[in-house]
Amino acid sequence: MTLPTILVVAAALVDVDGRVLIAQRPEGKALAGLWEFPGGKVEPGERPEDALIRELHEELGIEVSEACLAPFVFASHGYDSFHLLMPLWLVRRWKGVVVNRHHAALAWVKPNRLSDYPMPPADAPLVAHLRDFL
């Protein structure tokens, strides 16, 4: 059976101390309670970068310019009902203060502590790259 490939864009915000922002998925959604990188699905006809800028504003209330999106790594993972393709950008600069508009909780986490937080299966390789790179 052929499953659809869903394009999801996500960001690792990195603060001046090198900590990474992760967010806990809200109740009532798939994978509720797991910690993820902020982001979401690209809408039909939308550019991936525009989708990420939109999601970061909707979810965190911040303004990010496209020049501050640094392509980093991607996840390609088969879930039961779809295949996830998820590029992850590094973001070190933004305007405004991060606020929680969407998630159950937010956390700024040192890369070597990310593995303390349960994340979706697609995210494990991304965490390893962050630990090595940051």
Ligand SMILES: Nc1nc2c([nH]c(=O)n2[C@@H]2O[C@H](COP(=O)(O)OP(=O)(O)OP(=O)(O)O)[C@@H](O)[C@H]2O)c(=O)[nH]1
């Ligand atoms: N944002 C995000 N989604 C992830 C990550 N890892 C991962 O498997 N996903 C999956 O990618 C999909 C993203 O869906 P989402 O619910 O965040 O999409 P969205 O923000 O557009 O929300 P919506 O569909 O309620 O409008 C979910 O199936 C989610 O489980 C991650 O680190 N960040």
Ligand SMILES: [Mg+2]
């Ligand atoms: Mg989302």
